[in-house]
Amino acid sequence: MAASLAPERRALVPSGVSGMSRAERLCVATGVFLCLSGLVHLVVFLVDGGPWYGPVSWRKPVTFGLSFGLTLIAVTWVTSYLRIGARRRAALLVVFAADCVVEVAGITLQAWRRVPSHLNTETPFDTAVAMTLAVGGGVLVVVLSAFAAAAFRRRPGGPPGMVLALRSGFAILMVALLSGAAMIARGVVLSRTGHQQAAYDSTASLKPLHGVSLHAVLVLPALVLLLARTSWSEVARQRVLYAAVGAYAAAVLVAGIRVGLTW
Incomplete structure (x- = not known):
C-alpha cells in the first residue's frame, strides 16, 4: 500500500535531496558526474582541437556524457511518479545508472585512445569495447521499456x-x-x-x-x-x-x- 501511494505524495510535495532514497541519491550523483565529464571533455576539445564530427572526435565523450547524465537524472525523477514497486524501481535505476557509466566510460576511453568506439573491430580490445557498448545498449532498451510499460499499465501520479x-x-x-x-x-x-x-x-x-x-x-x-x-x-x-x-x-x-x- 505504501509503495502505491508514494507517487501521489511525491507528485504534490517535492521531497528534496534529504527525502530521496539511497538509490535515487546514487543515480542523481552519477548523473551529475557524467554531465561534468561531458563538460570537462568540452574543455579538452577547446584546448586540443581536432574535428568535431566523425567516428574519432572529442564530440562523443562530450555529447554522450551530457546526454547520459541528463537522461539518468531525468529518469530518476520522472519514475518517482510511476506506480511501480519501490524495490523494483530502485533495482532498475541502479542497473540503468551502472549501464550509463559503462557506456560513457567506453566511449571516453576510446576517444582518448583516438580510435572509434562503436562498430570498431580492428583489434580484440576494440572489439571487446564495441561489444560491451552494444550489450549495454540492449540493457538500456530493457530497463527503459520496463519503465515505459509501467507508465502505460497504471495511471501515473502528479499534477494535472x-x-x-x-x-x-x-x-x-x-x-x-x-x-x-x-x-x-x-x-x-x-x-x-x-x-x-x-x-x-x-x-x-x-x-x-x-x-x-x-x-x-x-x-x-x-x-x-x-x-x-x-x-x-x-x-x-x-x-x-x-x-x-x-x-x-x-x-x-x-x-x-x-x-x-x-x-
Missing part, C-alpha cells in the same frame, strides 16, 4: 497533465531507443561485410531522429511542473501542453521522414 507528459515522453523515448538500435544493427552489418567506413557513415542519417526523441521524457514533465506554477487557468495550461506534445511529435515525425528519404 503529468499523465500525458509521462506517457508521451516515454513513447517518444522508445523512438530514440529504436533508432539507436537501428544505427548499431546497420553499422554491424556493414562492418562485418567489409565496409568499415560505410558503417561509420551509416549512422549519420539516424542521429537527428535519435537526438530529438531522446529527451522528451525530461522536457514534457518539466513543462508540466512549470505550468503548474503559473496563474493560468487549467484550460490554458492544457492547451500549452497539448501544443508542446504536438510540436515534439511533429519534430520526431520530420526527423523520421528525413531518415526515410536518406536510408
Whole structure:
C-alpha cells in the first residue's frame, strides 16, 4: 500500500535531496558526474582541437556524457511518479545508472585512445569495447521499456497533465531507443561485410531522429511542473501542453521522414 501511494505524495510535495532514497541519491550523483565529464571533455576539445564530427572526435565523450547524465537524472525523477514497486524501481535505476557509466566510460576511453568506439573491430580490445557498448545498449532498451510499460499499465501520479507528459515522453523515448538500435544493427552489418567506413557513415542519417526523441521524457514533465506554477487557468495550461506534445511529435515525425528519404 505504501509503495502505491508514494507517487501521489511525491507528485504534490517535492521531497528534496534529504527525502530521496539511497538509490535515487546514487543515480542523481552519477548523473551529475557524467554531465561534468561531458563538460570537462568540452574543455579538452577547446584546448586540443581536432574535428568535431566523425567516428574519432572529442564530440562523443562530450555529447554522450551530457546526454547520459541528463537522461539518468531525468529518469530518476520522472519514475518517482510511476506506480511501480519501490524495490523494483530502485533495482532498475541502479542497473540503468551502472549501464550509463559503462557506456560513457567506453566511449571516453576510446576517444582518448583516438580510435572509434562503436562498430570498431580492428583489434580484440576494440572489439571487446564495441561489444560491451552494444550489450549495454540492449540493457538500456530493457530497463527503459520496463519503465515505459509501467507508465502505460497504471495511471501515473502528479499534477494535472503529468499523465500525458509521462506517457508521451516515454513513447517518444522508445523512438530514440529504436533508432539507436537501428544505427548499431546497420553499422554491424556493414562492418562485418567489409565496409568499415560505410558503417561509420551509416549512422549519420539516424542521429537527428535519435537526438530529438531522446529527451522528451525530461522536457514534457518539466513543462508540466512549470505550468503548474503559473496563474493560468487549467484550460490554458492544457492547451500549452497539448501544443508542446504536438510540436515534439511533429519534430520526431520530420526527423523520421528525413531518415526515410536518406536510408
